[in-house]
Amino acid sequence: MKYVLLWSDALVFLLAVSIAVFFWRLRRDPQNRERWSQVFGTRLGMVTFTVILAYVAVALFDSIHFRRALEPVPGAPAGEVFYDNRVTSVLDVMLDGMGERFERTYSAPFALKSFEKFNMKDEQGRAYRDYPPLKYGGVHLDDPADRTRDILQRSGAALLKGLVLAALVILPQWLWLRASPYPWWGSWLVQAAVICLGTWLVVISRHYHVLGTDLGGTDVAYLSLKGIRTGVLLGTLATLIMLPIAVSLGVMAGYFKGWVDDVVQYLYTTLSSIPGILLIAASVLLFQVYIDLNPDYFAIGMEKADARFVALCFILGVTSWSSLCRLMRAETLKISQLEYVQAAHAFGVSHLRIIGRHILPNVVHIILITFVLDFSALVLAEAVLSYIGVGIDPEMASWGNMINGARFELSRQPPVWWTLSGAFFFMFALVLAANLFSDLVRDAFDPRSKTRSPRP
Amino acid sequence: MLAYIVRRLLYAIPILIGVNLLTFTLFFVVNSPDDMAVSQLGEKYVTPDAIEAWKQKNGYHLPLFVNGEAEGLGTLTETIFYTKSVKLFAFDFGRSESGRDITTDVRTRMRPSLAVALPTFILGISVNICVALLVVMFHATRLDRFAVMVFVAAMSISTLFYIIGGQYLVAKTWQLVPISGYHTEGQVWKFLILPVMVGVISGIGAGARWYRTLFLEEANQDYVRTARAKGASELRILFRHILPNALIPILTGVVVVIPSLFMGSLLIEAFFGIPGLGSYMLDAIRSQDFAIVRSMVFIGSILYIIGLILTDISYTWADPRVRLN
Numbered sequence: 001m002k003y004v005l006l007w008s009d010a011l012v013f014l015l016a017v018s019i020a021v022f023f024w025r026l027r028r029d030p031q032n033r034e035r036w037s038q039v040f041g042t043r044l045g046m047v048t049f050t051v052i053l054a055y056v057a058v059a060l061f062d063s064i065h066f067r068r069a070l071e072p073v074p075g076a077p078a079g080e081v082f083y084d085n086r087v088t089s090v091l092d093v094m095l096d097g098m099g100e101r102f103e104r105t106y107s108a109p110f111a112l113k114s115f116e117k118f119n120m121k122d123e124q125g126r127a128y129r130d131y132p133p134l135k136y137g138g139v140h141l142d143d144p145a146d147r148t149r150d151i152l153q154r155s156g157a158a159l160l161k162g163l164v165l166a167a168l169v170i171l172p173q174w175l176w177l178r179a180s181p182y183p184w185w186g187s188w189l190v191q192a193a194v195i196c197l198g199t200w201l202v203v204i205s206r207h208y209h210v211l212g213t214d215l216g217g218t219d220v221a222y223l224s225l226k227g228i229r230t231g232v233l234l235g236t237l238a239t240l241i242m243l244p245i246a247v248s249l250g251v252m253a254g255y256f257k258g259w260v261d262d263v264v265q266y267l268y269t270t271l272s273s274i275p276g277i278l279l280i281a282a283s284v285l286l287f288q289v290y291i292d293l294n295p296d297y298f299a300i301g302m303e304k305a306d307a308r309f310v311a312l313c314f315i316l317g318v319t320s321w322s323s324l325c326r327l328m329r330a331e332t333l334k335i336s337q338l339e340y341v342q343a344a345h346a347f348g349v350s351h352l353r354i355i356g357r358h359i360l361p362n363v364v365h366i367i368l369i370t371f372v373l374d375f376s377a378l379v380l381a382e383a384v385l386s387y388i389g390v391g392i393d394p395e396m397a398s399w400g401n402m403i404n405g406a407r408f409e410l411s412r413q414p415p416v417w418w419t420l421s422g423a424f425f426f427m428f429a430l431v432l433a434a435n436l437f438s439d440l441v442r443d444a445f446d447p448r449s450k451t452r453s454p455r456p
Numbered sequence: 457m458l459a460y461i462v463r464r465l466l467y468a469i470p471i472l473i474g475v476n477l478l479t480f481t482l483f484f485v486v487n488s489p490d491d492m493a494v495s496q497l498g499e500k501y502v503t504p505d506a507i508e509a510w511k512q513k514n515g516y517h518l519p520l521f522v523n524g525e526a527e528g529l530g531t532l533t534e535t536i537f538y539t540k541s542v543k544l545f546a547f548d549f550g551r552s553e554s555g556r557d558i559t560t561d562v563r564t565r566m567r568p569s570l571a572v573a574l575p576t577f578i579l580g581i582s583v584n585i586c587v588a589l590l591v592v593m594f595h596a597t598r599l600d601r602f603a604v605m606v607f608v609a610a611m612s613i614s615t616l617f618y619i620i621g622g623q624y625l626v627a628k629t630w631q632l633v634p635i636s637g638y639h640t641e642g643q644v645w646k647f648l649i650l651p652v653m654v655g656v657i658s659g660i661g662a663g664a665r666w667y668r669t670l671f672l673e674e675a676n677q678d679y680v681r682t683a684r685a686k687g688a689s690e691l692r693i694l695f696r697h698i699l700p701n702a703l704i705p706i707l708t709g710v711v712v713v714i715p716s717l718f719m720g721s722l723l724i725e726a727f728f729g730i731p732g733l734g735s736y737m738l739d740a741i742r743s744q745d746f747a748i749v750r751s752m753v754f755i756g757s758i759l760y761i762i763g764l765i766l767t768d769i770s771y772t773w774a775d776p777r778v779r780l781n
Contacts, residue, residue: 266470266471266474267474269471270471270474270475270478271478272760273471273475273756273757273760273761274475274478274479274753274756274757274760275716275719275752275753275756275757275760277722277737278737278741278749278752278753278756279753281741281749282479282482282483282746282749282753283482285741285744285746286482286483289491289492289494289744290491293491293494376612380614380615383614383616384614384615384616384723387616387723388722388738388741388742389741389742390741403614403616403617403620407616407620407727410620410623410624410628411624411628411635415624420617420620424613424614424617427614428612428613431612431613431614432608432609432612435608435611435612436608439608
């Protein structure tokens, strides 16, 4: 086994650490604590945050990559180990080989036979055309009529396992947080649901394809799960890259005014006047040309796909800072007029210190709101970009690629609906949770929303 | 007013120059014309002669900024920068990588784009505002909370699913309209109705939610309470008091996009096979036709800047207190 550190893996762990540090620092500030307790004091906040965390956990497990050592070939010199060209992640191991059970082509959820007819030969060698049985889906069944009973039986056992596992996870939390005033029940309910569903999926997937298989015969449930990492990473990395540009330029423009302000305003007006999708498309295409012309830089296919993914995050980040920059500039302009900043000036405090101590802490809420708001927008944008052909590399699993591959398949007879549904549900759950959570964060952190009195 | 518009138009020039320089850097400095030739001709069997011939054909054989071989003004005009970038200012878009005249293409494709985008825009705004006003009427009731949940759920669904679902239900299952396509004469509406519907419905979630916030902000103002105290009906309050006062933030978001309607919608046009500028851009991106992408970037920037100016002008119309000078 050889550990592989992709560029995006390094970035995602950096991101996880920095977000953890950020929250830990925020906790010390009493005002921020009060705001967060307003978010987590609601059941909705707890539930949506747990859903997001579940997605992030899957993304993190999917970010620990390694290459398996191949079985030594007889006759090969001893001591030399060759590694598989495919990259495996911890998530693949947890899913127990779900992604390695390939069929020939499409098959419906829980199907026993292929979706398409193939030419086959019977025992006497005569050719005929029929739906061949699947290689993995339900092969253990002696009689196809037993399928429903078998599924129910296995589901029952799997759910029982899942409940035990969930109890093991939740019980320590319950003992610890019993007296806490927060609505932890919402979180535990989601945790139990996620664990049960996960266990069920893994157990049932050993014998069936729960969401069917796609054109290439890959399990759709597996693809949808692999798409989580792509979506979550894109949503966070692009914002993370955009933040330093937007914050530093915006604060500088608002604080120093004069020619700095003019230059920054010119920059973001120019950038925002270019149609975003064209700028992104052009940049991605240019990077793709670079990748194509320098194939030597990438040892394995996954690294190539990953390079394009990281580049996409960079491009999305670099092209999207103008709106946050505008907000930061306006807010800094306002704050730098306040008395305490003027007083700091009079005392001869340096510019850097004033920005660090007096201005930045007062614009953090805007950054935070932007971060959570942009997340869902970016997850949705990924699908559109992949459809246009300037998104994620087709080799990498992503919801956009799934939709793109299956968009014409509804017009088949019978329609192939499962690939689209898989991408739809996994994407919808994440974006919905993020949207609801961002609403709560905005209500808690936006000073304007507090002054709004309810209608008499 | 006129002086203001002229000044704003003059301000637009440095921005357009910036756009131009940025695209030029992206297309010719980051990636050299040789790289483009290789990716256009296919990667495997490219000879230096073939690259040279391709560059000659498409006019990329000239030097980037300064042509030392030419004489007089030619040192500056016989360069890629002049022929490909400066000429855009004169709306001379040249020919696409496949040899078609871009100006003609843009002119013929503008109409189908508008035919879809304009009804979508007008219908979309009216529906969003009406839905939002309706929800505001029931503010702080269970219906309001339910509506907000529905809005958030609706905006959590990717546009792709609205399109795919709409095509599947309306065109395939119920067979009411053709799945995709476009006619120049005759029953154009048959091809337009589904894209417009999908465009409107996919925007309701985010749109109605946004207008609801705007209206709620106004609904808590003192003048609304006064109007209510004077016995004005709820409908009158909504349409005569809240709507006009919320007009400024509405215009800010809405007027900017009006000129850009010419550009059409990438997704809708691609899925419904409408030969507008949106699908033009998509085809250009997919076939890596950078000449078209460059021209479209330029057109898009101009339309955006016009939109900004129109927004300012619309303020004076909506609120007599605003004066432009």
